[in-house]
Amino acid sequence: QKEVEQDPGPLSVPEGAIVSLNCTYSNSAFQYFMWYRQYSRKGPELLMYTYSSGNKEDGRFTAQVDKSSKYISLFIRDSQPSDSATYLCAMSGYTGNQFYFGTGTSLTVIP
Amino acid sequence: GAVVSQHPSWVICKSGTSVKIECRSLDFQATTMFWYRQFPKQSLMLMATSNEGSKATYEQGVEKDKFLINHASLTLSTLTVTSAHPEDSSFYICSARVDGNTEAFFGQGTRLTVV
Numbered sequence: 622q623k624e625v626e627q628d629p630g631p632l633s634v635p636e637g638a639i640v641s642l643n644c645t646y647s648n649s650a651f652q653y654f655m656w657y658r659q660y661s662r663k664g665p666e667l668l669m670y671t672y673s674s675g676n677k678e679d680g681r682f683t684a685q686v687d688k689s690s691k692y693i694s695l696f697i698r699d700s701q702p703s704d705s706a707t708y709l710c711a712m713s714g715y716t717g718n719q720f721y722f723g724t725g726t727s728l729t730v731i732p
Numbered sequence: 733g734a735v736v737s738q739h740p741s742w743v744i745c746k747s748g749t750s751v752k753i754e755c756r757s758l759d760f761q762a763t764t765m766f767w768y769r770q771f772p773k774q775s776l777m778l779m780a781t782s783n784e785g786s787k788a789t790y791e792q793g794v795e796k797d798k799f800l801i802n803h804a805s806l807t808l809s810t811l812t813v814t815s816a817h818p819e820d821s822s823f824y825i826c827s828a829r830v831d832g833n834t835e836a837f838f839g840q841g842t843r844l845t846v847v
Contacts, residue, residue: 629773655835664738664825664838665776709775711836720766720827720836724775 624648627710627723636732640697644710644723647691651712651721654686656695659707659725668708669695700730734760736828738839745816745846753811753842755826761806762828766836767799770823782809816846 627644634640642656653672657665669684671677677684683696693712697704710723735758745751755765763784768776780796782788782803790796798820800812809828813820823843827836 653835657838662823662841662843664736664841665827667835667837670835719778719781722775727773 624721625710625712625723628726629724631727631729633729633731634700636700636702636730638700638730640700640704640728640730642695642697642708642710642726642728644693644712645691646693646712646721648712648714648721649688649691650714652715653713654684654693655711655720656682656684657709657711658704659709661706665709702730702732705729734758734828734830734837736762736826736837736839738826738842740842741840742843743845745844747817747846749816750812750814751816751844753813753824753826753844755809755811755828755839757807757828757837760828760830762809762830763806764829765803765809766827766829767801767809767811768825768827770825770841772823776825779811813844816844818846820844821846 625646656669659665671684674686674688681698685694707725707727709725711720713720737756739754765782767779779794780788780790782801784803788801803809825841827838829836
């Protein structure tokens with residue numbers, strides 16, 4: 622079983638839609654959870670960073686962590702064509718010396 | 733967020749030659765840097781973790797004599813691909829962790845093509 626599972630998609634939505642991206646994990650020691658956005662041929666860009674369970678909101682983006690279910694989500698409201706990218710979830714334990722990445726979900730927002 | 737600069741962004745080299753990729757943290761000191769390799773439409777594959785002033789820790793299956801990593805200062809790590817082979821063609825990405833924090837910031841990536 623992989624440490625982190627993420628549906629690779631592809632996911633295609635119309636502009637303005639609410640997008641839900643999800644990851645599940647198996648290691649209960651994970652404490653830090655991150656979402657990265659990666660455009661084609663570019664390095665990943667950190668979008669959201671949360672610690673332990675709960676919600677965090679930043680503009681159109683909301684990250685949710687449910688440690689009891691080992692499930693994290695990223696919601697994108699009012700999606701824009703510029704949101705078209707691959708979204709990677711990542712997580713680590715207390716030390717942060719090793720990160721575990723999902724395979725990434727490819728998202729296309731259609732104008 | 734913190735800025736990590738990776739250079740070059742792309743490089744083409746001949747088989748048998750060596751290529752050096754630089755990763756710099758521009759506005760913070762990074763005690764730990766990570767080197768990844770990414771194949772098309774796949775996730776990041778950790779190659780090695782480097783801590784400033786000490787030898788890098790390589791993941792299983794990564795040849796340390798082929799992928800030389802140097803982390804000589806708190807703002808610079810280099811990856812040298814030695815005796816490059818077409819199989820080494822890939823997208824290489826570095827990331828750096830701010831000391832005391834756990835989130836990591838990524839460079840822009842380097843696309844290596846070995847001909």
